[in-house]
Amino acid sequence: MKTTYREAVREAIREAMHRDERVFLMGEDVGHYGGCYAVSKGLLDEFGPERIRDTPLAESGFTGAGIGAALGGMRPIVEIMTVNFSFLALDQIVNNAATLLHMSGGAFNVPVVIRMATGGGRQVAAQHSRSLEGWYAHIPGLRIVTPATVEDARGMLWTALEDPDPVLIFEHVMLYNMEGELAEDAGPVPLEGAAVRRAGTDVSLITYGGSLWKVLEAADELASHGISAEVLDLRSLRPLDDEAILATVARTHRAVVVDEGWRTGGISAEITARIMEGAFYELDAPVVRVCGVEVPMPYPAHLERAALPQVADIVAAARGLVEGQGEGADAGPARGSAGGSRGDAP
């Protein structure tokens, strides 16, 4: 069955609403408008305003309300339009949702699910194009998942709702229109465990979320250069699947980490560090990162493109590692992606 990522998310919400009456959706414009990315279109008619709730433009307020509802026994799905607006709800997410189980001595779980759109590429400029899932992955007490396929988009929501603790689902904005094949009986999928999306022997391309498709395209192109690339989709940024990361490096002995987020202190840094800690003696070359350029996202299309990892950057980085063409892979501490200048802006 062909479906889009958007429809897969919508079906996941519908299924959850049908399966469990405690489930409800709330967020800005999720009802009458049908969702900023049209994910919840039609759900208001189907489930009514009690369960598909439009909220004021007040992220801290409605996220807090979602946490409260979860504490009270409900299974809320809170939609924050994009990760950029979640800053207004940081106190609720980081200081409350992530800690209450601990602060209550184990008495109160917070089974809230928070969905956010993330990433750039739609020409909505600096304040609407961030990839900050890596930030949230820093916080113990949260689960961070990044569905990149229609199967994961369809299957992760129910599993997240079943989880007794807060789960943040990051949906990349460029994926909503993507079409994919979905099995008729597609159902819940686990939140943990990375997936090898393509097996290879020469270099591991490690990524997640919206970058997965660029990486798979890069792997195709690498194959035409005689380079067999393995593609690892992390799926979850917290917890990270160390075993899968180390295993792929042990198979290929070279790794490129691709992350639309910024390099400095980013999730790519964490992945790289774990490879050093766990697979140093497997490495036949320094780990290389291809990350977003460290600038506020530019508005013009060509500059936005230049600020995001592109297929050519990934191919160049991988070829530099495998063929020793040098440049990009000549791992100085501040370098290391396909473009040496990437990510070094103050």
Place this chain on the structure above:
Amino acid sequence: MSRTYDMPALGAGMESGIVVEWHVEPGQAVKRGDVIGIVDTEKGAIDIEIWDDAEIAEILAPPGTEVPVGEPLLRLKVAGEDVDLDPREDEAPEVEPQEAPASQEAPAPEVAAADVVAPPQAPPSPAPRRRVSPLARRRAEALGVDPERVEGTGPGGAVTAADVEAAAGGDPSPPSPEPTPEPDPAPAPDPSPEPDRQAAMRRAIAAAMTRSKREIPHYYLSHTLSMESTLRRLEEVNRDRPPAERILVAALYIKAVAQGLEAFPELNGFWEDDAFRQADGIHPGLAISLRGGGLVAPALHDAPSRSLEELTSGIRDVVQRARAGRLRGSEVTDPTITVTSLGDRGVDTVFGVIHPPQVAIVGIGTVVERPWAEGGMVGSHRTVTLTLSADHRAGDGHRGSLFLARVAHLLHTGDEL
């Protein structure tokens, strides 16, 4: 603060070792130089030493575990500043196979012990470090290839595993695409795999000697001297001593070589990165043949400053432990030159093969009685033939001959007695 103590590399052929036993337990304080446990390698069970004062926090590898070189064995609590405890040093001398030249049978000279622990060398490395990937270093060690001499084709000219395999000739074992990423499960904890060990030692000797003959332009010198008066004096000194306290003639050899080196430091050290690096101390390695084949050349630390009695007991101890397969890590990694002596059942002359990265080996033949002209008289003297095999890259025969003459003079006069 806490740190790990990792499996030391006790030879170039060594990829891993099996923990035989621990002499320490969590909570126990240890001092630098303490023997903390035993690790089984192809050279036998080797006592491993700790390199700093510390407290044992946790044993990470229980007896029976096979641990790859560089993987943690213990967690330590160390007071004070953050120095690297890792006993492995980056550069060659520490990780070379310690087999001495394979060409001769060492005498069982006898023996004694000196538990002097050499300072962990932390030489400031002057030459820029060659880029060799971690995987390539591992492969190189396994294949007996010197990664410093392999042409690199990787990023920035780095040496990769494929480069090492190409340099080793052929493609001896499946390279990168190993299907199983899991670390090797600890194999059966057989603490004394004798046949395996002998085969492994053979391979290690083969790798070291092949490298030596391939890379080192040897020059050879030979000199015969009369030991008659010295041996007489030795017999006098030993006459009233119980056998266990008698000075060994091997101690005279070691002492003479060590003292001779004091004036010829260019023969005491290592050829690394296309340059000679003089060793900090003089630690002759004495070649000892093992029953069942193979040999090791453990260091007699700081030989110039030790008395003949101390050297004798040092030799006795080290020979005994070498044959029992119980050498210490520092003994197999520290020698700065090798001495090989045929003992009293060999032949006249031995020309040794230099043990890289050392630059010289002194050979001592069997003492033989022959007609000898001295002071206008011909008499019957006990004589010995010394040889020097030295690395022509590091020095020339002129200095080598002066050194050998100096050693001969020291032996001939026997002033130490």
